[in-house]
Amino acid sequence: MGVKLGILGLGTVGTGTVQLLQDGAGRHPLLQEIEIYRVGVRSLHKHRAVELSTEVLTTDLEAIVNDPAVDIVVEVMGGLEPARSLILKALNNGKHVVTANKAAIARFGAEIFTAANQAGVYVMLEAAVGGGIPVIQPLKQSLSVNRINAITGIVNGTTNYILTRMQTEGSNFSDVLADAQQLGYAEADPTADVEGLDAADKIAILASLGFDGRINLQDVYCEGIRQVSKTDIAYAEKLGFVIKLLAIAKRNISSFSSSLSVRVHPTLVPKAHPLASINGVYNAILVEGEPIGQVMFFGPGAGAGATASAVSSDILNLVAVLKTKTVDPNLLLACGHQEYCQIAPMAELVTRFYARFLTKDQPGVIGKLGTCFGNYNVSLESIVQTGFQGELAEIVVVTHDVREGNFRQALAEIQSLEAIDSIPSLLRVL
Amino acid sequence: MGVKLGILGLGTVGTGTVQLLQDGAGRHPLLQEIEIYRVGVRSLHKHRAVELSTEVLTTDLEAIVNDPAVDIVVEVMGGLEPARSLILKALNNGKHVVTANKAAIARFGAEIFTAANQAGVYVMLEAAVGGGIPVIQPLKQSLSVNRINAITGIVNGTTNYILTRMQTEGSNFSDVLADAQQLGYAEADPTADVEGLDAADKIAILASLGFDGRINLQDVYCEGIRQVSKTDIAYAEKLGFVIKLLAIAKRNISSFSSSLSVRVHPTLVPKAHPLASINGVYNAILVEGEPIGQVMFFGPGAGAGATASAVSSDILNLVAVLKTKTVDPNLLLACGHQEYCQIAPMAELVTRFYARFLTKDQPGVIGKLGTCFGNYNVSLESIVQTGFQGELAEIVVVTHDVREGNFRQALAEIQSLEAIDSIPSLLRVL
Numbered sequence: 001m002g003v004k005l006g007i008l009g010l011g012t013v014g015t016g017t018v019q020l021l022q023d024g025a026g027r028h029p030l031l032q033e034i035e036i037y038r039v040g041v042r043s044l045h046k047h048r049a050v051e052l053s054t055e056v057l058t059t060d061l062e063a064i065v066n067d068p069a070v071d072i073v074v075e076v077m078g079g080l081e082p083a084r085s086l087i088l089k090a091l092n093n094g095k096h097v098v099t100a101n102k103a104a105i106a107r108f109g110a111e112i113f114t115a116a117n118q119a120g121v122y123v124m125l126e127a128a129v130g131g132g133i134p135v136i137q138p139l140k141q142s143l144s145v146n147r148i149n150a151i152t153g154i155v156n157g158t159t160n161y162i163l164t165r166m167q168t169e170g171s172n173f174s175d176v177l178a179d180a181q182q183l184g185y186a187e188a189d190p191t192a193d194v195e196g197l198d199a200a201d202k203i204a205i206l207a208s209l210g211f212d213g214r215i216n217l218q219d220v221y222c223e224g225i226r227q228v229s230k231t232d233i234a235y236a237e238k239l240g241f242v243i244k245l246l247a248i249a250k251r252n253i254s255s256f257s258s259s260l261s262v263r264v265h266p267t268l269v270p271k272a273h274p275l276a277s278i279n280g281v282y283n284a285i286l287v288e289g290e291p292i293g294q295v296m297f298f299g300p301g302a303g304a305g306a307t308a309s310a311v312s313s314d315i316l317n318l319v320a321v322l323k324t325k326t327v328d329p330n331l332l333l334a335c336g337h338q339e340y341c342q343i344a345p346m347a348e349l350v351t352r353f354y355a356r357f358l359t360k361d362q363p364g365v366i367g368k369l370g371t372c373f374g375n376y377n378v379s380l381e382s383i384v385q386t387g388f389q390g391e392l393a394e395i396v397v398v399t400h401d402v403r404e405g406n407f408r409q410a411l412a413e414i415q416s417l418e419a420i421d422s423i424p425s426l427l428r429v430l
Numbered sequence: 431m432g433v434k435l436g437i438l439g440l441g442t443v444g445t446g447t448v449q450l451l452q453d454g455a456g457r458h459p460l461l462q463e464i465e466i467y468r469v470g471v472r473s474l475h476k477h478r479a480v481e482l483s484t485e486v487l488t489t490d491l492e493a494i495v496n497d498p499a500v501d502i503v504v505e506v507m508g509g510l511e512p513a514r515s516l517i518l519k520a521l522n523n524g525k526h527v528v529t530a531n532k533a534a535i536a537r538f539g540a541e542i543f544t545a546a547n548q549a550g551v552y553v554m555l556e557a558a559v560g561g562g563i564p565v566i567q568p569l570k571q572s573l574s575v576n577r578i579n580a581i582t583g584i585v586n587g588t589t590n591y592i593l594t595r596m597q598t599e600g601s602n603f604s605d606v607l608a609d610a611q612q613l614g615y616a617e618a619d620p621t622a623d624v625e626g627l628d629a630a631d632k633i634a635i636l637a638s639l640g641f642d643g644r645i646n647l648q649d650v651y652c653e654g655i656r657q658v659s660k661t662d663i664a665y666a667e668k669l670g671f672v673i674k675l676l677a678i679a680k681r682n683i684s685s686f687s688s689s690l691s692v693r694v695h696p697t698l699v700p701k702a703h704p705l706a707s708i709n710g711v712y713n714a715i716l717v718e719g720e721p722i723g724q725v726m727f728f729g730p731g732a733g734a735g736a737t738a739s740a741v742s743s744d745i746l747n748l749v750a751v752l753k754t755k756t757v758d759p760n761l762l763l764a765c766g767h768q769e770y771c772q773i774a775p776m777a778e779l780v781t782r783f784y785a786r787f788l789t790k791d792q793p794g795v796i797g798k799l800g801t802c803f804g805n806y807n808v809s810l811e812s813i814v815q816t817g818f819q820g821e822l823a824e825i826v827v828v829t830h831d832v833r834e835g836n837f838r839q840a841l842a843e844i845q846s847l848e849a850i851d852s853i854p855s856l857l858r859v860l
Contacts, residue, residue, distance in 0.1 A: 020575060020721060028574040126572065132722040134564075134572035142556065142564035144458040145450060145742040274728060277707045291450060291735025292562040296728040298704060305721025312575040324754075 003319045004037035006064035006095075008086055009077030010048060010057075013100050013127070014039070016308030017076060018050045021315075030319050031312070038064045040077075065090040072318050074311060075099040076127075084108050091115040091123070096321070098314040100127035100307055106201035106217050109208065113337070122321070124314035129202045130155060130283045132306030133299035134313070139209045139287070146289030148210040150250040152430075155202040157281035157301040158186045158193035159225050159245040163266075164279040167233050167242060173226060185281060195224035196245060196264040203247035206285065207262050210249060213341035215262060221346050223265035232356060232425045235386065235396050239354075241268035242276050246430065252344055259344040268354050268429040275430075347405030352381070352429035355399075355411070358392040358421040365419045366395065372417070376410040378402045392421050398429060433749045434467035436494035436525075438516055439507030440478060440487075443530050443557070444469070446738030447506060448480045451745075460749050461742070468494045470507075495520040502748050504741060505529040506557075514538050521545040521553070526751070528744040530557035530737055536631035536647050539638065543767070552751070554744035559632045560585060560713045562736030563729035564743070569639045569717070576719030578640040580680040582860075585632040587711035587731040588616045588623035589655050589675040593696075594709040597663055597672060603656060615711060625654035626694040629677040636715065637679035637692050643771035645692060651776050653695035662786060662855045665816065665826050669784075671698035672706050676860065682774055689774040698784050698859040705860075777835030782811070782859035785829075785841070788822040788851040795849045796825065802847070806840040808832045822851050828859060 005021075007014055018039065024031045039052055040061035058064065065073055065086050073090035075097060077083055083104050090097050092115060099105065105112065105128055116123045126136045130153070139148075154160050158180065165176045177194070180186035192198045200222040204215040225245050236243050246267040252259050269276045274296050278284040283301025288294050300306040359365045366383055373380055379400040386394045399407065414420055435451075437444055448469070454461045469482055470491035488494065495503055495516050503520035505527060507513055513534050520527050522545060529535065535542065535558055546553045556566045560583070569578075584590050588610065595606045607624065610616035622628045630652045634645040655675050666673050676697040682689050699706045704726050708714040713731030718724050730736040789795045796813055803810055809830040816824045829837065844850055 016721065026577040031575060133725055134568040137572050138564040138568060141747065142567050142740070142743040145461060145746055146739055147456040274707075277704075289739075291446065292739040293730045293733070293736055295563055295730075297725070298728065299725035300723045303723070306723055309576055309719075309722040310572070313572040316575055317571065 002033050002035040003071045003322050004035050004069050005072050005074055005315065006038040006040070006067065006070035007036065007074045007076065008040045008061055008064060008083070009075070010039055010041045011076070011078070012304045013307045013311065014076040015049050016304030017074065017311045018052070020308045020312050022050065028316055030316055030323070033319055033323070034315065037070060038067065040064050061086055062089070065095065066093060070095055071322060072096045072098060072315060074315065075101055076311060078103070080104055080107065084112075087112055088115050091119050091121055094119050094121060096122045096124070096318045098124045098311055098318065100125070100311055102128040102198070102201040102205060106204045109205070110214050122318060124317060125205070126314050127307045127310035129205055130285055130297065131299065131301040131303060132309040133283060133285065133297045133301070134310075135206070135285050135297045136209065137313070138297070139206070143287060143289060143292065143295070146292045148251070148287065148289045149253070150248070150288040151203070151206045151210045151285065152275065153203065153206065153247045153283065153285040154244055154275055154278050155247050155283055155285065155301065156193055156196070156199045156245060157283060158190065159196070159199070160278065160283070161185050161281045163225060163228065163243055163245065166228070166230055167237070170230055170234070172230055173228060194226060196222045199245060199247040199264040203249050203262055203264060207249035207260060207341065208337065210287070211251065211260055211341055213337050213339050215341055216343070219262065219343035221263040221265070225266050227425070228266050229425065232354075232427065235356065236268050236354070239268070239398065240271050241429070242271060243267065243427065244269050244275060244278070246275070252348070259342040261349050262343050263346070263349070266427055268427055270430065273430060347403070347408065349404040350401050351404060352401055353399045353407055354425070354427045354429050355397045355423060356425040357395045357397070357414070357423055358389060359395055360419050360421060361388070361391070361393040362419045365393070368417055368419060369395065369397065369414060372413045373399070373410050375413065376406040378407050378410045432463050432465035433501045433752050434465050434499050435502050435504055435745065436468040436470070436497065436500035437466065437504045437506065438470045438491055438494060438513070439505070440469055440471045441506070441508070442734045443737045443741065444506040445479050446734030447504065447741045448482070450738045450742050452480065458746055460746055460753070463749055463753070464745065467500060468497065470494050491516055492519070495525065496523060500525055501752060502526045502528060502745060504745065505531055506741065508533070510534055510537065514542070517542055517553075518545050521549050521551055524549050524551060526552045526554070526748045528554045528741055528748065530555070530741055532558040532628070532631040532635060536634045539635070540644050552748060554748060555635070556744050557737045557740035559635055560715055560727065561729065561731040561733060562739040563713060563715065563727045563731070564740070565636070565715050565727045566639065567743070568727070569636070573717055573719060573722065573725070576722045578681070578717065578719045579683070580678070580718040581633070581636045581640045581715065582705065583633065583636065583677045583713065583715040584674055584705055584708050585677050585713050585715065585731065586623055586626070586629045586675060587713060588620065589626070589629070590708065590713070591615050591711045593655060593658065593673055593675065596658070596660055597667070600660055600664070602660055603658060624656060626652045626675060629675060629694045633677035633679050633692055633694060637690060637771065638767065640679060640717070641681065641690055641771055643767050643769050645771055646773070649692065649773035651693035651695070655696050657855070658696050659855065662784075662857065665786065666698050666784070669698070669828065670701050671859070672701060673697065673857065674699050674705060674708070676705070682778070689772040691779050692773050693776065693779075696857055698857055700860065703860060777833070777838065779834040780831050781834060782831055783829045783837055784855070784857045784859050785827045785853060786855040787825045787827070787844070787853055788819060789825055790849050790851060791818070791821070791823040792849045795823070798847055798849060799825065799827065799844060802843045803829070803840050805843065806836040808837050808840045
């Protein structure tokens with residue numbers, strides 16, 4: 001008989017998934033084997049965009065994960081609790097789990113995957129990163145013959161939408177945010193998106209897959225886009241860059257220990273770079289490996305249909321597993337990590353920087369800046385007096401690759417110079 | 431014990447694959463289970479970039495596909511024969527096959543997949559399209575829950591390199607081709623690339639996967655890039671387009687029967703389109719489906735390392751299958767088609783056109799053009815007299831969506847006008 005799903009949640013993603021599964025014609029034939037057996041909701045009386053019989057809908061989510069008839073639990077309720085507890089119970093009961101919950105996986109991944117491995121079942125999470133874009137499965141399968149050197153992504157549609165509009169319209173962050181909230185592209189409380197926390201969850205998951213180890217979310221450096229000004233976007237443009245919120249996981253090749261840097265921050269991206277032309281709510285993930293070189297995955301990072309596509313493809317994979325009654329080591333591998341990845345502190349990062357200074361227009365101020373940078377081995381690519389803001393002269397600096405710790409020391413010394421009024425902007429350059 | 435490979439061919443791709451497999455540290459652990467058991471070559475005395483013992487190297491390729499000890503045959507010799515016969519023999523002997531041979535699959539796919547299905551083994555072909563880019567596996571798995579509406583790709587690196595250089599340098603086709611040949615980006619006989627034949631093989635394969643049916647290669651319309659002039663590239667640029675050689679497979683939604691259009695031709699691509707910024711030797715494949723929307727895969731379309739990555743990922747998938755001793759219906763599906771897709775004749779295609787006319791500078795020639803187009807329901811987006819070539823006036827026309835048959839009829843009538851000297855360019859617009 002059919003494979004029985006217990007779906008937890010019937011919000012945007014849950015509804016999209018039910019719609020896709022109820023409308024199987026022209027899709028993969030294995031979808032016909034699926035029965036939507038239970039759907040757990042908060043209220044039985046709310047109007048729903050999908051038709052489900054009264055015995056399918058239930059408010060008892062515990063009963064779903066404990067029901068022996070359920071083969072696969074599809075967690076699309078989001079949030080940390082009770083999602084975490086329900087996932088763990090489902091796994092302990094020997095059920096495979098499909099989840100779109102990046103926040104729960106990024107925080108409780110170790111616990112969840114340990115439970116899955118003990119029970120010999122799968123946790124599938126294609127929808128947790130990049131919406132509908134197939135990126136988890138390719139990282140686990142096709143790309144896993146490569147040594148991954150870096151994963152760099154635009155993985156948050158809200159912030160990319162805001163930055164794209166700031167770029168094209170020359171607008172302020174707060175104006176675009178307010179408009180995005182009105183249009184439904186940003187939530188009423190935009191913190192998780194705007195502060196980079198959502199992107200941090202996602203890069204932690206991608207790093208774990210790409211570098212075969214667990215990631216401690218606290219080790220992921222995270223800086224949002226509130227500080228990105230239209231002034232800096234305009235200067236970046238003149239210098240040949242666009243500013244993007246990038247999530248980056250990178251192997252530190254030069255260091256003796258094999259550490260990673262895992263971080264989220266606004267970044268100046270050269271216009272010719274594949275990620276520079278990813279605009280609006282779209283997401284893209286660039287994977288660099290040996291021997292493949294650069295591969296990029298692009299698509300809708302959110303939305304009911306795209307996310308339902310990813311959730312359903314995970315369900316499909318599990319149906320294939322259940323039909324053949326085997327555990328495919330290929331699929332399982334990514335859950336098997338026991339070790340935590342060592343993540344280097346940001347001071348050890350080697351990167352280029354963009355900085356903007358406001359200075360009292362004294363003769364020799366550029367020379368003084370140059371001297372301070374030189375004292376800490378910070379080599380400059382360009383230093384330009386770009387104009388005036390009131391009585392103050394504005395100077396923009398772009399460095400070559402430098403150790404972040406050294407750069408910060410130079411900045412501290414510069415800040416103490418009498419000629420320096422302030423350092424309004426400091427951004428990393430890809 | 432290990433899984434035994436019989437590799438046919440030790441050229442660029444074969445050598446890259448052996449190098450990858452011999453250097454397993456930091457890659458998927460299942461690669462350790464692989465033994466390079468036999469490698470078939472033309473000459474035992476040629477210097478090789480990889481070390482292989484004398485009992486591994488052999489010139490007897492028949493012996494490899496007939497050897498009961500061989501689990502997987504990896505066909506990386508290319509060409510039609512003896513590749514086709516060796517693949518068929520391997521399959522009939524119950525061996526799984528990995529191949530990078532788009533020409534053989536596009537021509538003999540029906541025969542090859544029939545043999546594979548009869549023997550209950552797999553034919554894996556990730557490397558046949560898009561070099562290292564994972565696109566075959568995502569189409570078979572992650573995206574297969576979608577109804578695919580269109581697959582549009584830049585799948586030939588040589589022509590994309592030539593067009594990119596023509597665009598950036600304002601050069602002629604023949605000059606750039608000669609230079610590309612010198613640099614090794616184009617072959618001494620560039621026919622398969624430049625005439626679009628290589629791209630046609632690849633879109634036939636992608637269409638078969640995306641639309642679940644066999645494709646008769648003779649039905650694929652194919653037009654190369656020899657006729658693309660720097661004049662048209664410059665006009666396209668002014669109109670907001672770049673010219674790319676696109677391979678397109680699309681469901682004809684409007685028609686009553688469910689036919690496809692499958693075609694390769696130079697195309698004006700709007701600059702904001704995701705494929706417009708794919709430059710140089712890179713490939714990209716854009717998949718449009720319901721409910722996912724647009725997803726694009728980007729990466730190196732050729733080269734030893736990239737192709738070795740794809741070949742090795744196929745081998746890895748098969749090793750997982752062999753370890754669990756099951757046939758995964760998910761993997762097999764794409765080989766199972768019995769029916770041929772119905773491909774509509776080009777006259778039925780609905781598309782926009784760009785055309786350039788040289789006319790005798792008579793009063794009213796634009797009016798006459800407009801009348802002819804109107805006679806065949808060809809609606810114009812723009813018609814501009816762009817300048818003069820000698821005594822002749824040059825007029826550039828861009829249409830709205832029109833039926834190609836109607837457009838051709840209008841052109842025939844226009845060609846017969848006394849005021850028309852010639853129609854040097856005719857290109858489709860995405």
